[in-house]
Amino acid sequence: METETIKEAKSFVDEVAAEPGGEKINECIQCGVCSGSCPTVEWWQYPPRKIIAMIRAGKRDMVLSSTSAFNCVTCYSCTVRCPRNINPTQLIHAVEAIAEREGYKPKTPTLTLHRGLRDAMMQGRVWELRLAMLFYLKTSLLEGMKMMRVAWDLISRGLMPLLPPKQTKKGGKEVTAILKAVEAMQKSGGAK
Amino acid sequence: MKQYTYFPGCAMGSTGKPIQASIDAVCEVLDIELIELEGWTCCGCPGESINELAATAIATRNLAIAEKFKLDMVTACSCCYRNLLAAHVTYTEDPRIREQVKKALAATNLEYNGTLRVRNLVDVFINDIGLDVIASKVQRKLTGMKVANYYGCHQTRPYGPDDHEFPVWQDQVSEALGAETVFFPLKAQCCGGTQLFSNKEMIYKLLYKILDNVEKHGGECISSTLCPLCFTNLDANQGRINNRNGEKFEMPVLALTQLMGIAFGLSPKEVGLNKNISPALKAVKPYLKSKVQEVVK
Structure with a gap:
């Protein structure tokens, strides 16, 4: 039987996966190359790898109300290096899109x-x-x-x-x- | 004469004016005809972060118009290049998005068949024109000029045919002009142009790193990518960093085509150098004089 937490997590992952660019979130192996490649990572409260982990753990409010994703400068450094080709840049944009659409107000x-x-x-x-x-x-x-x-x-x-x-x-x-x-x-x- | 459809992009009519002037002048020398795409609109890049579908749909409208001309479409702005190319890739590879974009385009009776080639102007210089032709047009050899070529992001990432991490095409062009190229590790690092309004601290730090890196590796001027965002960010904001970090950057920033124009014997005004905010004239002055002497002889 699935617990509430697992259900919550599943629904947020599915939500992100349904966004353009979020499709491959389940293929992430958490290697952290995206965070290591990010030129602005020191401004992110949760670096890109962590955001992916948090999405998969169902931390919906924490992810969507954080300013982290909005520090993405769309440079694609992570995308060209990602060993799983999951396109973290577009994935982060998917998070931004959901936050914007749902009226979350990250302070940025x-x-x-x-x-x-x-x-x-x-x-x-x-x-x-x-x-x-x-x-x-x-x-x-x-x-x-x-x-x-x-x-x-x-x-x-x-x-x-x-x-x-x-x-x-x-x-x-x-x-x-x-x-x-x-x-x-x-x-x-x-x-x- | 080589012909292309040309997508200038919004910024080429404002902050990119000096670059556009130099592109026009250089293409004339190299016998390239750029036919401006009629009725072009925004490439969709600005909306990409929060509304990917809208951005892709708008980009595809431009692709659909350009496709009719049966020519490769060239852009100089890296952001337009990436977004138009991204729209093409998504449209041809993702059936879900393709259906949605098709539906949206139906509102205008336009249809895209996915046959257009979107290309960057530097790609055209290297692969269609060739370095030997570029070298043959040089009238003022830029011998001794220590040029650091800055590529920015979207010219090479994620799609560009040049290397993603250490691109070389601009270096090859400046070497063909007789200049000495300087390697610096941050040549394709982001300058942060997109968030200049909203995230100043972050952007100034990115800029500082790039300028500092160029100086430490002996670069005397920056030959920038043709992207108006990167170009303006490097060109116009040095004064802002100077005031903050106690550093004094006076790095001349030229667009690659401006440098080419000067080497091809054009006047600084013809390549828009009078509109650069950084002391770009300083970098080319010694070479301008040599030209005058040659003429006197």
């Missing part, structure tokens, strides 16, 4: 940044100035002020356009249509 501005980037993507082409301004309005104006020097270096050279990027109307419309279709699929539960 990176979550706000990811949301901002996703919204910028939805505009068709990314307008950096808008992205940056919205990010600092939502997180910390003081931090935004500290970036003024760099911003000025870029703006004065014309490297951070003050106006939104030009794009074809058709492109923008098609992106909106595609994203609507994706959202509909995700809401109906058919896709992650």
